[in-house]
Amino acid sequence: MANGKQKIWVSDLIGNDFKRWNNEFVILDCGTACGKTYFCIRILGKYAAMRKRRILYLCNRNKLKNQTYKQVRDEKLQATIYVTTYQNLQNKIQRGEHIPHYDYIIADECHYFTTDAGFNDYTDVAYNYVMKQKESVVVFVSATAKSFFKYLRDTNKVRKKNSYRLDKDYSYVSKLFYYQSDELPGIIDDILANESDSKIIVFCNSGDRILEMSKIYGDNANYFCSRNAQKRLRDLCGWQVDANGKIIAEPSCIKNYSDDLITFDKRILFTTSVLDNGVDLKDRKIKHIFTEIVDVDTMIQSLGRKRSLAKDDTCYFYIRLYQKKGLQGFINRINYHLEPVELYKTDYEAFYKKYGDGKQRDRLNKNKIFYNLFKKKNIYGQIKVNECKFRKYSQDYDMFTSMKELGHKGYLEDILEESLTNNAEEVVCNVEEMDKFLLFLNSIEGKRLYEDDKLFIKEEFETIGLKLRYKGINTFNGALEDNYKNLYKCRFYDKDTNGKSYVDKRRVLDNGLPNPNRDKRYWILEDRTDIKKSS
Template structure:
């Protein structure tokens, strides 16, 4: 992406795997150039946890961070005659104040569409601004983005996935298998377990002393969540979490050796 200084209005897709430096490019390379040239940047995210990490990265800059859902709900409210003119028009704010629109985890447009009909708002925003602003889509799973926006994408940048850090991949179909595996993991190695059953995750948290449980229910009050957002690490040995730490949230700790997805 060495040609980023020559970008003009249009859609730019960065299709690269997790951990390949997409966000680093935005915050450490593109932003200084944009700021130096009097341009402003708005970064969208699909989850509050990711937004919190982005805000931490953006501290001390004029980068604005917002979830897709906030924009969608704002447009919905402004469409109701009972509240028109009583809430800020965020779409108008984007038009007037920002030059670069960053769509992080951009596959959200399709991933959440099955249960969130308001994702259409973001499609309309892209269409509205693609001829007047630099729109950058970031994704590690960009196939549907390429297919849908094919003729409208100005340039696509790709990077090959490097999975050399993965030692092995296994699966199990009995719940008690996880317990047997966890019991044998050396004390010096950290574990992350992703699951969709809160009761099971809480049960695991109670079973293992040096552990933490995270979900949308407790993240606001959890010191562990704050620590992950600010340091991209967690101090306990085992972390049991729902998709509150789903897309895009960084964990950078060489002690994390085992990841389970249930």
């Protein structure tokens, strides 16, 4: 049950339709934890075994392949279902190896064809193979392949009756928050200070971001990346190689303690999108999931890595927002690769004049969509476009352009499920109330502020539309920085200028009465800009 509604599984949605599938394409556009793998292995797999038919099960990551193979082995279906990766299939095809016929092909996490096309030159090899299998039932499976599924439908590669959809169940998400890049450490610190044992996952958009966070959190966090990351990041994450560069040890931060406890031991895990699937984290202590991944499909995958164990196993989502300047940077980088390809497709003579024999010829050496260059003096030389890459770059260009026009948050509100966006924390400041709030701040400057005062201060922040989740010092100061910057220079401090914590040691108050706050910690709101300048 979720939100009072009976949960629908993939096997319920499909019913007995699968018995009538006959050499056609099928879409399973269904969220995480709704029984996609169960249907493919236990329902379709057993049906195929009974009829002596074979299934090729394609996965986009080795971890997912290993996880899937274990389930196949548990059901004793190894003779029926062959589990491999898209990458392995591509290698076999490129080596000219014979690929046997399969009656069914499960293209699991099929967003691979577009998502991985951004960095994998050969996604179209597997894609072309799958699309040419006219004597097989091909089942495209994903929770986050909206653009790819739209392409399959729009080009009539999948008939409407063969497109199955289940909305993602976000009933386990208590709240969605949006945040800015520089706010991340403050939010994390507040969680660590205010919650005793809850865990945090941060999906970073780059390896450099993980390295940046490692300077702050050091050994207090776990780190995870792919084997193809830069050496400094691999070393941080625990990859080890021998003298010949062969991998001899992988990161061991993800621990599989039991079927209901797959987790990391430290309170924070910083990871790239390599953890986007194949790893189902199960741990009630995982309460906060941050994603800084800008690609929407991959972002949604990252948010789904925690598997809820029960109705009360909830968590909070946090999505980093990108500003227009950053989004324009993405657009410029994409267009650098896209523009020559579009010219090649529409006007070859103009393309050759500009890139084939012109000053910008070297630009093609860096192009990530073309397969290879033609010979310099042969205008009709060989050049091939990776259509998967071209589709991915085109989709990304449209996505970032829309993000810039609508704003990142506005775009996400159009794309994400309403059950998520309707439960998002809005941050809207009222200018008139901000002026009143300044008067409040002026009234507490220089005064000792104890634990009981923090709730009152938090409530005052709400008068200007800032519904802060915590009442920690980093949260308050971050809110002041975001909304006032140089307009108001005072900040909250819990230590003096020598780094000594503020503790009230007064036995009696100025009025002669006993001090009820003796030995209690406190804050001071004051302006230290002159002190910082002189230091």
